Amino acid sequence: MSNSFKPISISLSPNTEKDDVQLAWKLLFESDLWVNGKAPEELEEVFKKKTGVKHAYAFNSGRSALMAVLDGFKFEAGSEILMQAFTCNAAVNPIIWAGLKPVYVDCNNNYNIDIEDLKKKITPKSRAVMVQHTFGQPCDLDEIVEFCREKKLFLIEDCAHSLGAAYKGKNIGTFGDASFFSFSRDKIISCVYGGMAVARNKELAERIAAFQNRAGYPDRMWIEQQLLHPVLMNRIILPSYSIFGKYLLVMFQKSRILSKAIHWQEKKGRKPDYFPRRMPNALALLCLKQLEKLERFNAHRQELAAFYYRDLADTTLSMPPKAVDGIATYLRFTVRDKDAREIINEAWRRNILIGDWYTSPIVPNDTQMDKLEYVPGSCPNAEKLARETFNLPTHINISEIEAKAVSDFIKHYDKKHN
Ligand SMILES: Cc1ncc(COP(=O)(O)O)c(C=O)c1O
Structure with missing residues (x-):
């Protein structure tokens, strides 16, 4: 796994499929x-x-x-x-x-x-x-x-x-x-x-x-930035991730060709000028295509969650509680371990980019807590969970084989350390 260019990733364009990329590409040339x-x-x-x-x-x-x-x-x-x-x-x-x-x-x-x-x-x-x-x-x-x-x-x-x-x-x-x-x-x-x-x-x-x-609507440059995202991520960045893709991603974000999920101003409690805005037509077209897939995406997430529950049952990890009174969508399969940080780092070295939601009571962890009016120590369990949690991927671009690779890595780590 460590030699593959494309990582197993929880967050890099997780829901985008071929038809979504094609639609974004087509829309890039239809600015009307x-x-x-x-x-x-x-x-x-x-x-x-x-x-x-x-x-x-x-x-x-x-x-x-x-x-x-x-x-x-x-x-x-x-x-x-x-x-x-x-x-x-x-x-x-x-x-x-x-x-x-x-x-x-x-x-x-x-x-x-x-x-x-x-x-x-x-x-x-x-x-x-x-x-x-x-x-x-x-x-x-x-x-x-x-x-x-x-x-x-x-x-x-x-x-x-x-x-x-x-x-x-x-x-x-x-x-x-x-x-x-x-x-x-x-x-x-x-x-x-x-x-x-x-x-x-x-x-x-x-x-x-x-x-x-x-x-009102966001400006055209902002819309173009979002349309480029599925195209560049899936055609260039992900296929070459472990050689130059990850550097390209940083470069595209720094040069504002691609957007970041959170603007630096938000970490200081300030508002970027593209909020609030209504949804522009082009992004609504992408969203409509994704909404058609909702049931399939969530069924896949639930299947992978069931797989992790089974396959990791004998490890020392704390599993997420099962929804007793409802249906959970398992956006991420979140587990707990006292060595969460080490597990994340070790997995990343093997090109398995498991998730770290959340590493502090309010993320990203370089957010200025005072500006967001959070008093350290005021929510001790949230702070404990932030130290001990990490997330396994459940999205549609993770096959059972890849989920098994993630799970095997966790089991191997668990055996060695416990
Ligand atoms: C728990 C939670 N609430 C609200 C939001 C805000 O959503 P958006 O990124 O669409 O602004 C996010 C995502 O960033 C989130 O994780």
Whole structure:
């Protein structure tokens, strides 16, 4: 495996298939389709049918979608939004940009919000709880919905990891007063950058629609950057990854030919100028193609998760808890070991790029915690999980043979060290 050019990777263009690359390539030469068109509206309609949500509005990211949701609630400045640590700065920044305050709640060993800690963190300024369904594992929604009802708090579902997951027979995203989804490069489906804002009631939906109108489209250079992503990644960077591809990736990102998932400004709590924006037509076309594949992608993820559960059962690793009351989508198969960092590094040396979500309570780990208002030590379990977790790939471009290579590596490491 170590000699192959193309790595086994959890995050490098994980969902992109041949037809997605062909479509992106074709769109690069049809610039009249980039900005305006009917695709975003069509995407919203298909999305509503697939998920059962009532009102849905397409944006250029989950970040923009969350900005729209928060704007729609019209909370007074300084209102507190309770959310879990063990998250990405992309889930926190829209709260700060809206003039609101994130209040961090610890997470449980399911990687989701800890309800006992949530009860302790509520104050008279609390206005909403945002739950995450981390790695596609649904939260205990019965208890959370009840808690929000009792305390008169709005519920927002962050479904960035969990499109297609369900709780007690109902799709996630349909429980909250509002929810949002992400279609960014390493999510359940991808159009490089994309998101959906969802509202349950009509008034909130109308305010989100007005926000979408005001937000306008991203500029053409930004759209071109995203269209180039599947093409360059799959035709040049990945096939040559272990010789020069990885250097090309850095070079393309530095010269802004390709985008990065997170802008450096966001690590300081600042907003890049391409948020908030509505979804441009070209990315909606890519997203529609991916949405057709949702069930197949998630079935594949579930099969690989079942394989890892079986194949790694005799190791000393802690396996992810199985969803008792629902269906998990296993965006990543997340395991725990005290030597997580060492395992990740050793795997990378063998061209197996397993994932490190999350290495700190708010990632990327060079995010300035004070700017994101996180107090070190305030969520001890999130901090512990950040030291001990790593993720195995489940996406459609990982075959059973590759999953077996990952699993064999882990078993070999485990035997040698335990
Ligand atoms: C948990 C979580 N919430 C929200 C987001 C934001 O989504 P997007 O990247 O589409 O802005 C992300 C992804 O970055 C995420 O991982």
